[in-house]
Amino acid sequence: xxxxPEQRAIEFAAEALVRMADATDAQTEQALNSARRxxxxxxxxxxxxxxxxxxxxxxxxxxxxxxxxxxGNGEDKTLLAQQPVADAxxxxxMEFYLWLSEQLESE
Amino acid sequence: MSxxxxxxxxxxxxxxxxxRRALTAARLSVPREDALDCVQSAMFSFVRKYHGKPxxxxxxxxxxxxxxxxxDWHRRRAxxxxxxxxxxxxxxxxxxxxxxxxxxAGGEAGARLLEELRRMPxxxxxxxxxxxxEGLDTVATARAMGVSAGTVKTHLSRAVExxxxxxxxxxxxxx
Numbered sequence: 001x002x003x004x005p006e007q008r009a010i011e012f013a014a015e016a017l018v019r020m021a022d023a024t025d026a027q028t029e030q031a032l033n034s035a036r037r038x039x040x041x042x043x044x045x046x047x048x049x050x051x052x053x054x055x056x057x058x059x060x061x062x063x064x065x066x067x068x069x070x071x072g073n074g075e076d077k078t079l080l081a082q083q084p085v086a087d088a089x090x091x092x093x094m095e096f097y098l099w100l101s102e103q104l105e106s107e
Numbered sequence: 108m109s110x111x112x113x114x115x116x117x118x119x120x121x122x123x124x125x126x127r128r129a130l131t132a133a134r135l136s137v138p139r140e141d142a143l144d145c146v147q148s149a150m151f152s153f154v155r156k157y158h159g160k161p162x163x164x165x166x167x168x169x170x171x172x173x174x175x176x177x178x179d180w181h182r183r184r185a186x187x188x189x190x191x192x193x194x195x196x197x198x199x200x201x202x203x204x205x206x207x208x209x210x211x212a213g214g215e216a217g218a219r220l221l222e223e224l225r226r227m228p229x230x231x232x233x234x235x236x237x238x239x240x241e242g243l244d245t246v247a248t249a250r251a252m253g254v255s256a257g258t259v260k261t262h263l264s265r266a267v268e269x270x271x272x273x274x275x276x277x278x279x280x281x282x
Contacts, residue, residue, distance in 0.1 A: 009271045010239050013224065016217035017240050021131040031143055032126040039150035040119055043158055 052097045059093065118158055121165055122150055129173055132236050135225050136177045145180055149173040167243055167251035174233050174252070181229065216274060223273040227266055230254075234262035235270075 004012075024032075129149065133142035149172045157168045224232055230252070237248040238259065249256045 004271050004274050006267055006271065009267055009274055012216065012274065013220045013235070013270050014240050016214070016220045017131055017224075017236070019214070019217060020134075020221060021127045024127050024130065028130070028143070029127075032130060032146065033123075035143070035147035035150055036119065036122045036126060039122065039147070039154045040115055042151055043115055043118065043154050 052101050056094045056097055114158060117162065118154060121162070121169075122154075125166065125169060126150075128241070129169070132170075132173065132240075133177060135221070135232055135236075136229060137180050141180060145176045146173065149176045152176070166241065167237075167247045170233075170237055170241065170243075171251045171253065174229070178229065219273050220270060223269055227269055231262045231266040231269070234259050235266040238263055 126146065129146045130142055133145045136142075137145060149169065153165075153169045153172045157165065157172075160168060224235065227235075233252055234248060237243045237251050238245065243251060245256045245259055249259045252259060
């Protein structure tokens with residue numbers, strides 16, 4: 001018995017898939033468009049979070065540089081003594097930024 | 108237009124171009140009502156994780172995310188069925204669809220092929236869709252599937268063999 005050549009089978013199947021995709025009704029198409037727009041809105045949230053993380057990271061770096069500078073001069077031992085307190089406040093700030101981010105996203 | 112707006116517009120165009128094909132691929136594997144959810148979930152994950160990747164990598168990455176989503180759906184169903192003591196149905200998923208594809212009535216061979224694609228293991232189906240419908244080369248298909256090129260060839264060979272066998276009764280070679 002003769003068999004369908006491999007390439008023809010591939011072409012038939014691909015054609016069947018194209019016809020299935022083309023048969024998508026208007027309601028489904030609308031749902032797909034809506035899903036796409038929702039997904040792209042997620043891109044804005046990703047950007048906002050990235051911006052907040054960048055700000056928080058910059059704040060941590062600035063604090064670290066300031067600490068090293070002051071320690072190097074040996075002038076302000078008080079700040080070194082307060083280091084754990086400063087770190088704790090920084091973490092509270094980060095929590096605040098994250099909370100602020102969630103509030104902005106929910107608006 | 109800012110770089111961010113340009114990225115969003117490019118992403119929008121990409122997703123618009125693949126959304127129907129993604130839904131078609133999903134509908135071969137899961138019921139119609141769940142297929143749209145899987146595509147939506149894949150779009151979300153893709154945008155969140157991979158929007159910064161080079162554009163030429165988007166297609167294999169998107170389909171990788173989609174097929175991971177579909178595989179998760181099958182795993183969840185298997186667990187649910189195991190708890191409920193239900194066996195996995197072997198009949199085509201679309202058979203119970205309230206809105207069968209209109210064009211199928213006019214093409215028995217096409218319907219037979221789609222049925223065979225639905226019945227084949229997800230890995231074979233995935234290899235066939237990515238390689239022969241999406242037009243990815245073997246390396247990109249392997250990357251999208253998370254397997255080696257050799258494994259892709261094995262799955263493809265089995266998939267095509269099943270399709271050829273399914274069409275035997277419909278094939279009349281020209282003299």
